[in-house]
Amino acid sequence: MTRTVPTGEATIGPFFPPRYVDAGANDLTQLEGRPARGQPIEIFGRVVQEDGSPLENLVVEIWQADPAGIYRHPADPRHAQADPDFLGWGRTATDKEGVYRFRTILPGAAPGRLPHVNVMLMFSGLMRILKTAVYFELGADPVLDAVPAARRSLLVAKKDGEGRYRFDIRLRGAGETPFFDD
Amino acid sequence: MSQAYAIQPRDERTQPARIVAGYPQTMLRAPAEPLVKRAPTLSELTGPLQVARRVQLLGGDIAGHGAKQAIGQVIRLRVRVIDEDGAPLPGTVVEMWQANAAGRYIHPNDDDHAPVDANFYGAARLVTGESGAFELRTVKPGAYPVPTRDGWWRPPHVHFSLFGKVWLSRLVTQMYFPGEPLNAQDRILNAVPDAAARERLVAKYVPPTGEPYNELLFEHEIVLRGRKSTPVQP
Numbered sequence: 107m108t109r110t111v112p113t114g115e116a117t118i119g120p121f122f123p124p125r126y127v128d129a130g131a132n133d134l135t136q137l138e139g140r141p142a143r144g145q146p147i148e149i150f151g152r153v154v155q156e157d158g159s160p161l162e163n164l165v166v167e168i169w170q171a172d173p174a175g176i177y178r179h180p181a182d183p184r185h186a187q188a189d190p191d192f193l194g195w196g197r198t199a200t201d202k203e204g205v206y207r208f209r210t211i212l213p214g215a216a217p218g219r220l221p222h223v224n225v226m227l228m229f230s231g232l233m234r235i236l237k238t239a240v241y242f243e244l245g246a247d248p249v250l251d252a253v254p255a256a257r258r259s260l261l262v263a264k265k266d267g268e269g270r271y272r273f274d275i276r277l278r279g280a281g282e283t284p285f286f287d288d
Numbered sequence: 289m290s291q292a293y294a295i296q297p298r299d300e301r302t303q304p305a306r307i308v309a310g311y312p313q314t315m316l317r318a319p320a321e322p323l324v325k326r327a328p329t330l331s332e333l334t335g336p337l338q339v340a341r342r343v344q345l346l347g348g349d350i351a352g353h354g355a356k357q358a359i360g361q362v363i364r365l366r367v368r369v370i371d372e373d374g375a376p377l378p379g380t381v382v383e384m385w386q387a388n389a390a391g392r393y394i395h396p397n398d399d400d401h402a403p404v405d406a407n408f409y410g411a412a413r414l415v416t417g418e419s420g421a422f423e424l425r426t427v428k429p430g431a432y433p434v435p436t437r438d439g440w441w442r443p444p445h446v447h448f449s450l451f452g453k454v455w456l457s458r459l460v461t462q463m464y465f466p467g468e469p470l471n472a473q474d475r476i477l478n479a480v481p482d483a484a485a486r487e488r489l490v491a492k493y494v495p496p497t498g499e500p501y502n503e504l505l506f507e508h509e510i511v512l513r514g515r516k517s518t519p520v521q522p
Contacts, residue, residue, distance in 0.1 A: 121385070122385070122395075123385045123409070123411040125344075125411050126449075131342050137341065155317050156315075156316040156320075163397075167458075169331075169336060170331075177330060177334035178334075178337070179334030179335060179454070181293050181330065195339060216331060218329065219330075228460055228522070229522070231313025231317045231522070232522055233306050233479060233522055248327065252325065252326040254324075277318075278317060283319075284324050286324050287326075288326065288456050
């Protein structure tokens with residue numbers, strides 16, 4: 107039997123079990139077979155560590171508003187109007203090339219915010235959950251404004267064809283993705 | 289009607305250091321830039337409440353029965369999930385995974401230091417009940433040597449992943465067992481500076497009453513967010 111051994115790495119865990127990432131959990135464009143409203147898009151990117159090497163089996167989760175900018179949660183005053191077929195949450199894990207992929211819906215702007223998708227990362231060697239956000243353009247936004255101006259563009263996805271957005275993530279080092287303290 | 293949810297800042301001392309001596313991967317992966325402080329908006333103070341519609345529930349009995357029973361000491365974990373105000377968190381998805389009794393995970397990256405148990409997969413996924421409580425029937429996980437091979441062993445532990453009410457209450461943590469000598473040298477448990485916070489990661493042993501006669505019972509509490517929050521553990 108051949109075994110894949112991670113290169114140059116002693117894997118310590120956390121050994122997220124294979125069943126932790128359900129097939130289809132990275133597709134937010136439908137719920138139980140019913141299509142969500144809005145424009146389907148793909149958000150993908152590569153996750154690397156300080157030395158630039160890609161990270162496999164890193165868990166990525168996202169949370170976002172629907173195309174009307176409504177969050178499916180009772181704290182949102184408009185939640186009763188949220189798309190019933192859009193959960194707003196998804197999970198995946200990076201492949202051998204360190205690439206993650208979500209199919210989702212282009213989020214609308216919640217009051218006072220630019221359209222964005224919240225992202226969280228969990229992995230071996232990450233002592234905390236890392237939280238960031240992906241935007242589709244620069245502009246006035248209280249969370250983006252909290253990021254030092256020179257680093258804001260690192261949170262903007264690059265358009266990669268129609269409906270495809272690339273958002274690479276560097277955990278540490280030159281061009282490091284901004285992460286939030288919360 | 290909207291139900292706003294406020295969160296309190298974490299106490300840094302209750303959370304693990306981001307870079308841990310003797311855990312080489314942390315030095316390549318912990319952000320070097322200062323983390324960006326932000327005032328939470330609706331986006332972070334909402335979060336997924338219906339995760340169970342996207343993932344498959346796996347139940348809470350993973351010890352197996354009869355000919356399919358896993359090898360090991362059968363234990364029952366009685367866990368309560370509360371938020372920072374002490375309010376129970378019913379209906380939240382809990383995911384759990386652990387090594388088998390020999391200290392081996394069902395995972396392609398775990399090496400051959402110990403045998404796989406054909407009757408033990410080692411993962412559960414369920415939803416908390418009305419009082420924020422859930423129970424798991426499993427076998428006690430074994431300790432295992434870390435591939436650094438420099439004397440670091442992970443003590444017996446169980447991983448938990450929880451969602452809570454909002455995006456900022458998401459928690460991945462570990463639960464340890466009381467009285468384990470390896471707890472004192474574990475680099476992940478001891479990355480938490482505050483002793484009281486480390487204590488909150490250790491389950492309580494409940495003296496057996498004979499009912500049920502063949503399971504050892506442990507109780508545990510997990511607090512999402514706030515000053516008393518259960519520390520993150522990767």
